[in-house]
Amino acid sequence: MARTLYILGSGQDGGLPQLGARIAADMHARVDPLAVRLGPSVCVLDDDGRCLLIDVSPDIKEQESRLLQVPAYAARPAGNPFDAVLLTHAHMGHYVGLAHFGREAANTRELPVYCTAKMDDFLRRNAPWDQLVALGNIALLPAATMHPWPGLSIRTIPVPHRGEYTDTVGVSINNDILYVPDIDDWRQWPAAREEVARHRVCLLDATFYSRDELPGRDLKEISHPFIEDTLAFFADEAKSRRIILTHFNHSNPVCDPTSPQAGRVLDAGFELAQEMTAIAL
Numbered sequence: 001m002a003r004t005l006y007i008l009g010s011g012q013d014g015g016l017p018q019l020g021a022r023i024a025a026d027m028h029a030r031v032d033p034l035a036v037r038l039g040p041s042v043c044v045l046d047d048d049g050r051c052l053l054i055d056v057s058p059d060i061k062e063q064e065s066r067l068l069q070v071p072a073y074a075a076r077p078a079g080n081p082f083d084a085v086l087l088t089h090a091h092m093g094h095y096v097g098l099a100h101f102g103r104e105a106a107n108t109r110e111l112p113v114y115c116t117a118k119m120d121d122f123l124r125r126n127a128p129w130d131q132l133v134a135l136g137n138i139a140l141l142p143a144a145t146m147h148p149w150p151g152l153s154i155r156t157i158p159v160p161h162r163g164e165y166t167d168t169v170g171v172s173i174n175n176d177i178l179y180v181p182d183i184d185d186w187r188q189w190p191a192a193r194e195e196v197a198r199h200r201v202c203l204l205d206a207t208f209y210s211r212d213e214l215p216g217r218d219l220k221e222i223s224h225p226f227i228e229d230t231l232a233f234f235a236d237e238a239k240s241r242r243i244i245l246t247h248f249n250h251s252n253p254v255c256d257p258t259s260p261q262a263g264r265v266l267d268a269g270f271e272l273a274q275e276m277t278a279i280a281l
């Protein structure tokens with residue numbers, strides 16, 4: 001069975017443009033659809049149309065529209081738009097699109113939603129998510145290791161990330177592709193190099209390019225590595241595998257692929273995520 005990962009959203013939780021923002025990148029993205037970055041999400045699509053969605057961003061409707069351009073996805077019968085969902089954590093860019101699964105919208109039936117025990121507890125205890133469980137729109141399942149269907153094996157990996165509501169996981173897909181959209185710092189994750197080294201393709205948190213992007217902000221408040229640091233930290237690993245940076249904040253200069261900063265990323269042997277980039281598994 002041929003199987004492909006699609007990057008559905010390369011933006012940070014708020015996407016590009018970001019609501020209320022007025023910097024040049026936001027103003028440009030409001031008039032140029034090619035500059036838009038959607039909320040953070042990927043999916044794994046089998047040739048027979050079976051589809052695992054990893055995180056449900058606020059842009060899920062637009063992401064489904066783009067996915068419908070892929071024949072294998074378009075051939076799916078009406079009904080649940082995905083066969084299973086995996087959630088990494090409860091920051092708004094990664095799960096609030098679940099609201100579209102309720103009875104006011106898609107009204108999915110017993111859609112398997114895999115997540116950690118803390119995320120499970122959070123969804124069951126808080127409105128409006130508890131209603132999705134009570135009405136049978138979603139069925140919560142533990143995510144530690146999951147085999148949604150034959151040939152697809154998912155391992156979740158706890159990573160350090162600010163956890164007001166839940167813990168956070170990275171995702172290993174068939175021990176081939178690693179997806180870590182949010183992490184506080186590579187150095188706070190002891191297994192960072194080891195996990196990156198065991199995957200052929202890694203999609204990694206690249207929210208901010210450098211400290212220059214955040215004048216006046218206390219560095220202790222910034223719970224993401226900077227791209228400048230990431231390029232140095234994984235320089236050796238990038239020589240023998242694809243490392244694709246993703247989860248770009250609207251202020252990140254690499255959102256413009258013609259920027260000098262984007263050029264530096266490519267020169268260092270790393271790649272930049274783009275909506276609907278396809279990676280064969």
Ligand SMILES: [Zn+2]
Binds near residue numbers: 012
């Ligand atoms: Zn995020």
Ligand SMILES: [Zn+2]
Binds near residue numbers: 091
């Ligand atoms: Zn987060």
